[in-house]
Each structure stands twice: as structure tokens, then as C-alpha cells.
Amino acid sequence: xxxxxxxxxxxxxxxxxxxxxxxxxxxxxxxxxxxxxxxxxxxxxxxxxxxxxxxxxxxxxxxxxxxxxxxxxxxxxxxxxxxxxxxxxxxxxxxxxxxxxxxxxxxxxxxxxxxxxxxxxxxxxxxxxxxxxxxxxxxxxxxxxxxxxxxxxxxxxxxxxxxxxxxxxxxxxxxxxxxxxxxxxxxxxxxxxxxxxxxxxxxxxxxxxxxxxxxxxxxxxxxxxxxxxxxxxxxxxxxxxxxxxxxx
Amino acid sequence: xxxxxxxxxxxxxxxxxxxxxxxxxxxxxxxxxxxxxxxxxxxxxxxxxxxxxxxxxxxxxxxxxxxxxxxxxxxxxxxxxxxxxxxxxxxxxxxxxxxxxxxxxxxxxxxxxxxxxxxxxxxxxxxxxxxxxxxxxxxxxxxxxxxxxxxxxxxxxxxxxxxxxxxxxxxxxxxxxxxxxxxxxxxxxxxxxxxxxxxxxxxxxxxxxxxxxxxxxxxxxxxxxxxxxxxxxxxxxxxxxxxxxxxxxxxxxxxxxxxxxxxxxxxxxxxxxxxxxxxxxxxxxxxxxxxxxxxxxxxxxxxxxxxxxxxxxxxxxxxxxxxxxxxxxxxxxxxxxxxxxxxxxxxxxxxxxxxxxxxxxxxxxxxxxxxxxxxxxxxxxxxxxxxxxxxxxxxxxxxxxxxxxxxxxxxxxxxxxxxxxxxxxxxxxxxxxxxxxxxxxxxxxxxxxxxxxxxxxxxxxxxxxxxxxxxxxxxxxxxxxxxxxxxxxxxxxxxxxxxxxxxxxxxxxxxxxxxxxxxxxxxxxxxxxxxxxxxxxxxxxxxxxxxxxxxxxxxxxxxxxxxxxxxxxxxxxxxxxxxxxxxxxxxx
Numbered sequence: 130x131x132x133x134x135x136x137x138x139x140x141x142x143x144x145x146x147x148x149x150x151x152x153x154x155x156x157x158x159x160x161x162x163x164x165x166x167x168x169x170x171x172x173x174x175x176x177x178x179x180x181x182x183x184x185x186x187x188x189x190x191x192x193x194x195x196x197x198x199x200x201x202x203x204x205x206x207x208x209x210x211x212x213x214x215x216x217x218x219x220x221x222x223x224x225x226x227x228x229x230x231x232x233x234x235x236x237x238x239x240x241x242x243x244x245x246x247x248x249x250x251x252x253x254x255x256x257x258x259x260x261x262x263x264x265x266x267x268x269x270x271x272x273x274x275x276x277x278x279x280x281x282x283x284x285x286x287x288x289x290x291x292x293x294x295x296x297x298x299x300x301x302x303x304x305x306x307x308x309x310x311x312x313x314x315x316x317x318x319x320x321x322x323x324x325x326x327x328x329x330x331x332x333x334x335x336x337x338x339x340x341x342x343x344x345x346x347x348x349x350x351x352x353x354x355x356x357x358x359x360x361x362x363x364x365x366x367x368x369x370x371x372x373x374x375x376x377x
Numbered sequence: 378x379x380x381x382x383x384x385x386x387x388x389x390x391x392x393x394x395x396x397x398x399x400x401x402x403x404x405x406x407x408x409x410x411x412x413x414x415x416x417x418x419x420x421x422x423x424x425x426x427x428x429x430x431x432x433x434x435x436x437x438x439x440x441x442x443x444x445x446x447x448x449x450x451x452x453x454x455x456x457x458x459x460x461x462x463x464x465x466x467x468x469x470x471x472x473x474x475x476x477x478x479x480x481x482x483x484x485x486x487x488x489x490x491x492x493x494x495x496x497x498x499x500x501x502x503x504x505x506x507x508x509x510x511x512x513x514x515x516x517x518x519x520x521x522x523x524x525x526x527x528x529x530x531x532x533x534x535x536x537x538x539x540x541x542x543x544x545x546x547x548x549x550x551x552x553x554x555x556x557x558x559x560x561x562x563x564x565x566x567x568x569x570x571x572x573x574x575x576x577x578x579x580x581x582x583x584x585x586x587x588x589x590x591x592x593x594x595x596x597x598x599x600x601x602x603x604x605x606x607x608x609x610x611x612x613x614x615x616x617x618x619x620x621x622x623x624x625x626x627x628x629x630x631x632x633x634x635x636x637x638x639x640x641x642x643x644x645x646x647x648x649x650x651x652x653x654x655x656x657x658x659x660x661x662x663x664x665x666x667x668x669x670x671x672x673x674x675x676x677x678x679x680x681x682x683x684x685x686x687x688x689x690x691x692x693x694x695x696x697x698x699x700x701x702x703x704x705x706x707x708x709x710x711x712x713x714x715x716x717x718x719x720x721x722x723x724x725x726x727x728x729x730x731x732x733x734x735x736x737x738x739x740x741x742x743x744x745x746x747x748x749x750x751x752x753x754x755x756x757x758x759x760x761x762x763x764x765x766x767x768x769x770x771x772x773x774x775x776x777x778x779x780x781x782x783x784x785x786x787x788x789x790x791x792x793x794x795x796x797x798x799x800x801x802x803x804x805x806x807x808x809x810x811x812x813x814x815x816x817x818x819x820x821x822x823x824x825x826x827x828x829x830x831x832x833x834x835x836x837x838x839x840x841x842x843x844x845x846x847x848x849x850x851x852x853x854x855x856x857x858x859x860x861x862x863x864x865x866x867x868x869x870x871x872x873x874x875x876x877x878x879x880x881x882x883x884x885x886x887x888x889x890x891x892x893x894x895x896x897x898x899x900x901x902x903x904x905x906x907x908x909x910x911x912x913x914x915x916x917x918x919x920x921x922x923x924x925x926x927x928x929x930x931x932x933x934x935x936x937x938x939x940x941x942x943x944x945x946x947x948x949x950x951x952x953x954x955x956x957x958x959x960x961x962x963x964x965x
Contacts, residue, residue, distance in 0.1 A: 144962065145961050145962075147960075158892075158964075159960065159964040159965065198406045201406065201407075201410070202410060205410060313414050313417055313418055313448050314410060314413070314414050315414070315447065315448045315449045316411050316414060316448060316449030316450065316452060316453075316462060316472075317449045317452070317462060318449075319407055319410045319411060319414070319449075320407065320462065322407075323407055
């Protein structure tokens with residue numbers, strides 16, 4: 130089975146996000162970049178499937194040349210090879226789905242697995258749009274995937290409970306946190322990843338325009354939370370809500 | 378030797394350039410990935426098991442070592458043909474740095490990959506390598522190194538453990554007792570040093586199940602309590618002759634060369650522990666409020682944060698500069714003998730790095746406790762444990778006192794053998810200092826020009842005091858330990874100051890002055906502190922050597938090397954603290 134796993138390069142999510150002073154973007158000074166954590170679950174799932182029943186895991190990342198590092202990190206987790214679609218433009222979810230659809234057509238995989246969202250923009254859209262563009266079945270927020278003959282049974286977490294879907298392959302699945310426990314990149318695998326194939330292409334090579342329909346106008350930090358107060362009684366609380374906060 | 382290859386100790390007589398030194402900013406993306414795996418492993422697997430490790434639950438530690446082995450974290454120094462990765466020393470040091478965070482585990486790991494594995498890597502026979510290295514590299518078999526005895530600590534060659542060849546010539550029978558053996562209680566293989574017939578100092582490899590090998594009780598220690606430290610008792614221990622490691626009578630070479638590696642690795646590990654402590658101290662300082670504001674607003678706390686940062690950066694710069702030199706020389710080495718020689722070449726630098734980094738670690742853990750105040754003194758907070766765990770680093774791998782003695786002793790020996798032009802440099806310096814002073818007052822306007830001059834003068838101070846001491850005491854200088862320790866301190870500061878300065882300049886060339894604001898601030902502070910400290914060391918040493926007019930002349934010469942306008946180190950400290958607080962983490 131061939132599984133295509135789109136992966137995104139994101140700023141280390143453990144680092145507090147700071148904006149550039151003019152609000153034009155995120156300040157990346159001294160920030161290290163990682164494989165989007167949700168995509169690590171997707172890679173792990175794909176690698177486990179292939180380890181069990183054969184096939185190959187192919188990664189794809191879209192962005193600047195730096196994304197090669199991200200791909201190598203993913204290759205060190207057990208993927209076989211990767212695509213780097215080089216562009217300096219910031220693409221929105223629909224444009225990303227266009228690019229992924231083009232790579233999909235080149236590879237014709239049996240399955241696409243990716244993270245449910247990337248932790249930088251948190252849009253949670255590209256995978257769904259990709260499925261729509263390719264007219265493929267989709268199952269998002271998977272916490273369990275079982276493959277059968279030409280189909281997949283996907284257990285997914287939804288608000289208020291669980292939902293089980295059976296979809297025919299090829300299909301698009303997005304990974305949630307409880308899907309598996311991603312492995313560490315073992316050092317010999319990191320060394321091997323250095324020699325694995327990364328195919329570099331431009332948007333033009335793929336024949337996609339990938340024009341973003343949305344534009345980010347500005348970014349701002351959430352306002353700082355004001356200090357709370359401890360009240361001694363219900364009466365005092367009501368009084369403060371009425372007279373100080375003026376919300377009652 | 379090619380141009381890139383530096384002679385050990387040559388830093389005193391040659392100027393380092395940004396192109397010539399290795400800095401952590403040079404790490405490749407693979408090396409950074411190795412580090413990430415190590416850090417993630419420590420944070421997610423090891424710290425999680427902190428309490429069990431500290432209770433000496435060795436099954437837990439063994440399982441963690443096996444897991445580290447699976448991830449390849451024990452493979453760096455083992456050649457590929459024996460189940461390792463045969464990485465360069467820069468990778469090996471970076472992995473060691475990143476394996477810090479749980480002191481007891483770091484020591485189990487450090488002893489295993491260092492002194493327990495390397496003797497076999499460098500001195501083992503084909504059969505010994507095939508038998509032992511795969512298990513050491515994959516963590517299924519833990520190793521230990523047994524050198525110290527009751528009466529032979531720093532004086533390791535005074536060992537009394539004896540080996541006698543059996544009548545049939547098939548075994549050596551070992552008798553004696555080793556103490557303070559790290560991993561004693563959990564090891565499978567032991568590198569044991571003993572004197573054949575009470576004379577020929579020789580290394581042996583002993584298996585755990587060797588007849589006559591007994592493991593004594595665990596020591597109760599101030600720190601690294603979760604590591605195993607035991608005696609290893611040999612009562613007619615039967616060791617097959619094929620388990621002699623290296624040549625008979627050449628055990629001292631193994632013992633000392635392996636310690637060189639242990640020293641730079643200890644330096645790297647200390648740097649890693651420093652980074653963990655600094656991050657935690659910074660977070661606490663920003664959260665803890667007194668007088669209505671975070672204590673990170675207060676100047677004295679800001680100064681502590683800055684000074685922790687400065688010493689860590691300096692130690693890190695010196696560690697990786699040293700490792701880089703070793704790698705450059707090792708590249709030209711074919712045999713394992715030549716490779717170990719490339720480390721021996723830099724034994725002066727290894728000793729410097731050991732002292733520098735272990736003392737930086739003590740400073741950082743001490744200030745970490747202080748920033749936390751009363752909480753820092755309570756075991757509930759990590760600072761208390763970090764403080765205790767740090768202390769061993771000044772004692773093992775050669776006490777800092779022994780390392781301090783080695784630095785000037787090795788320098789002088791290289792000078793005497795003509796390997797380093799130290800005496801020529803000292804003579805030229807005396808002429809310069811006795812001549813008419815030049816009045817070219819700091820016209821050099823390059824970045825860090827004043828600091829460059831300080832570094833040059835630190836080296837001159839070292840040569841000057843060494844020259845005076847050598848003239849006065851001749852071969853008896855070896856007995857003048859108080860003079861030698863001051864010489865060592867000046868050499869350490871000179872090496873660290875230059876490593877820091879050149880790294881900062883290299884960084885500024887890449888990122889610009891604004892981008893490299895912190896490294897530049899560090900260089901200003903470190904250089905000013907270094908020369909102020911060295912003035913004291915030099916004055917004390919000179920006053921201890923000479924008196925009267927001779928002393929007055931020397932002090933006048935010394936003053937010429939001290940001439941400078943001090944940098945505004947308070948502002949530089951504020952630059953560092955403000956940036957760390959703004960970023961809420963340790964950045965460079």
C-alpha cells in the first residue's frame with residue numbers, strides 16, 4: 130500500500146508565539162521549526178500500516194527550501210521518500226489542497242493521511258478540501274484506523290462521543306492525538322534519512338497555480354487578562370457584577 | 378600537519394580566527410536531530426521516572442539504557458562494524474550535552490558511553506570488540522570502569538590490585554579492591570586496572586560472572602543518588618589472558634587517554650545541565666512576585682541570570698572549539714591508535730574544559746537555588762537536586778586540582794620538547810615589556826577590538842608569569858602548586874575568553890551586530906572579568922616568586938598588560954537579562 134502523508138513545517142509549539150513589532154507576522158527570531166505534531170501522528174500511523182502489510186510511505190511538504198529539514202525529520206521516522214514543493218508564497222488552505230491534489234495525481238496513493246490541523250495557523254481545512262477536490266471519501270480526527278480489503282474503518286472523536294466510519298479507498302484521513310504514540314527518530318534512522326530521495330519541484334512543474342483566495346491582513350496578541358479578585362460572599366459577587374463589571 | 382590542524386596548547390602563542398574554530402552554530406541539521414531525539418528521550422522518558430531512578434531502582438535505569446540503546450543514543454563513539462555509528466566527536470559531545478537533565482541517569486549514561494566503552498573501542502583486539510561493543514552500543518549490557526582504590530585516587534598509578542599469571546598460563550589471577558565504581562551494581566563488563574606481578578600496570582576486561590568478582594554495597598552519596606556507586610572486590614578473580622586490554626604494562630595510557638575524552642564529555646554534559654537549570658531559573662524569576670512585581674524586574678536577579686548565561690556560553694564555546702580541533706585532527710587519522718592520539722594531542726584543552734565547565738555548572742546551580750530562595754532549598758523543587766548533583770563534576774574524571782596541575786605541566790613539557798614555541802614567545806614578550814611602551818591608544822575600531830586586545834594580553838600574562846616562575850624555580854616548579862594553580866587559572870581564562878570572543882565575532886559576521894547582540898555582550902563581560910581575575914592571579918603569583926625591586930619591575934610590566942578602559946559590563950548584563958526575559962527562554 131502506498132500512503133501519501135502531507136507534512137508541514139511549523140514553529141516549535143512549546144515556544145510562546147511573539148509577533149513582529151509591526152504586527153505583520155510571527156517573530157521567528159531564534160525559533161526552531163519542527164514537523165507539525167499532528168503530522169507526526171499521521172506519519173506514525175502510515176509507517177505502522179506499511180510495517181505490518183508492506184508498501185511505502187511518501188511525504189510531501191510545501192514551502193521554502195527549509196522544508197527539506199522537515200521532510201528529513203519525517204523520513205527519519207520511517208517514510209521512504211519525499212516531495213518538496215518549493216514556493217516562497219504563503220498559501221491558504223484551498224491553495225495547499227490544490228498543490229496536494231497535483232502531487233496526489235503524480236503518486237496515485239492508496240491513502241492520504243495527514244494531521245488534523247497544523248499548529249501554526251490551526252485552520253483544519255486543507256485535508257477536507259483535498260478530499261473534496263479529488264472527490265475522495267474522508268474521515269477526519271481519527272483515533273483508530275483499521276484497513277480492510279479496499280476500505281478503511283475509522284473511529285473518530287466528535288463532540289459528545291465517537292463516530293465510526295467505513296470508507297472506501299483511496300481516501301483522506303486526518304490524525305488526532307490519540308491515534309498512536311509517535312516514535313522518536315532513532316539516530317541511525319536520522320543518518321539514513323540523509324540519503325533518502327527528496328524530489329524538489331516548483332508549482333510550475335506540477336502545473337498548479339495555487340492562488341490563495343484569502344489574505345492575512347494583520348495579527349495581534351490576545352489582550353492580557355486582567356487580574357482576578359477573590360470575593361467573600363455571594364452578595365459581594367453580585368454587587369461587583371452589577372456595579373463594577375456592569376454585566377448584570 | 379595541514380593548516381587547519383592546530384597543535385595542542387598552541388592557543389597560547391597563536392591567534393584563533395573565526396574560520397578556524399568550530400562553534401555550536403556550525404551544527405548540521407542531522408546533528409541537531411540527534412540532539413532533539415536525546416532531549417525528547419530525557420524529557421519524556423527519563424524525567425518521568427525521576428523518583429524511581431533516585432530510589433536506586435536499577436531495573437528502571439537498565440530499561441531506560443536499553444531504550445536509549447534502541448534509539449542509537451549509545452552508538453556515537455562505537456564504529457559501525459561493531460554495531461555503532463562511528464560519529465565525530467562533535468556529534469558525540471552534542472548528544473552527551475542533550476542527555477543532561479536527570480543527573481543520576483546522565484552519570485550512568487556518561488560512564489557507560491565514555492570510560493566503560495571507549496577503552497575497548499580504542500585498545501580492544503578484534504575479538505574483544507566483537508564480543509563487547511555490540512552489547513555496549515545497544516544498551517543491553519552496561520559497562521563500568523574500575524581505576525580508583527582506597528589508596529589510589531588522584532594518584533591512580535599507586536594502585537595495589539595485583540595480577541599474577543596462573544601456572545597453566547591461561548589466566549591472570551586478580552586480587553584487590555576498587556572503589557567508587559560508577560555502574561558497579563548494574564554493569565555487565567568491567568574495565569579493571571591491576572599491576573601484573575605488582576609492577577606492570579595493565580587493563581583487563583572482566584565479565585560480571587567472573588569467578589571471584591564481587592560487588593560491594595552501594596555508597597550513600599550527596600548527589601546523583603540514583604546512580605550506582607560500589608566497590609568491586611577481586612578475590613582470586615580468574616581472568617582469561619585474552620581479556621588483557623591493550624599491552625601489558627601500558628595500562629596508564631588507556632587510563633589517561635580515556636580520561637581526556639571523559640573530560641570534554643563532562644564539559645559538554647555540564648553545559649547541557651546548565652541550560653536546563655537556566656531555563657527553569659528564568660521561568661521562576663518571571664513568575665515569582667515580591668514587592669508587587671516579578672523578581673526578574675530586580676537588578677540583582679537580572680545580573681544573576683546574565684552571569685549564568687555568560688559562564689554557560691563561555692564553557693560551551695570552549696567545549697566545542699576543543700571538540701572541533703579533535704575532529705579535524707582525527708579526520709587525518711586512519712587507525713584507532715592514531716584516533717586516540719588525536720585526542721591526546723589536546724589533553725591540555727580537555728583539562729581546561731573540564732575545570733571550566735564543571736565550575737560554571739556549580740556557579741549556575743548555586744545561583745539557581747539562590748533565585749528560588751527558600752523554595753530552592755526544598756527538595757520539592759528541582760534546584761536542590763541539581764545543586765547536589767552538580768558537585769561530583771569537580772571531583773571525578775580527575776579532580777579539578779589534578780587538572781589544574783596538568784595544564785601548566787603539559788604546557789611546559791611541550792615547550793621544553795620544542796613542540797610549542799613557548800620559550801621564544803616568553804623571551805619576545807620580556808623584550809616587549811622591558812622596551813619603550815607604545816602609545817597607540819586603542820585606535821583599532823573593529824568590533825570587539827578592546828576584547829581582542831584583552832585576549833592577546835591574557836595570553837601574554839600567562840607566558841610572562843610562566844616565564845618568571847620557570848626561571849626562578851627551574852625543574853622544582855612542579856612543587857610550587859600555588860603558583861601552578863594560578864598559571865592554570867590564567868590559561869583557562871585565556872582559552873575561554875578567546876573561544877567566546879571568536880565565536881561571538883563569527884556569529885556577528887553571520888547575523889550582524891544586532892542579531893548577535895547577546896554573544897557580543899557575553900564576550901565583553903567575559904573578557905573584562907577574565908582580565909580582572911587574571912590580574913589578581915598574576916600579582917599573587919609574582920609576589921610569591923619575587924620581592925623588592927625585581928617584583929616592582931615585574932608588576933610594572935604586568936600593569937602594561939592590564940591597561941584598558943573597562944567595558945560597561947553592567948549594561949551588557951542588562952542587555953542579556955532583558956532579552957532573555959523578553960523572549961521568556963534561553964536564546965542566543
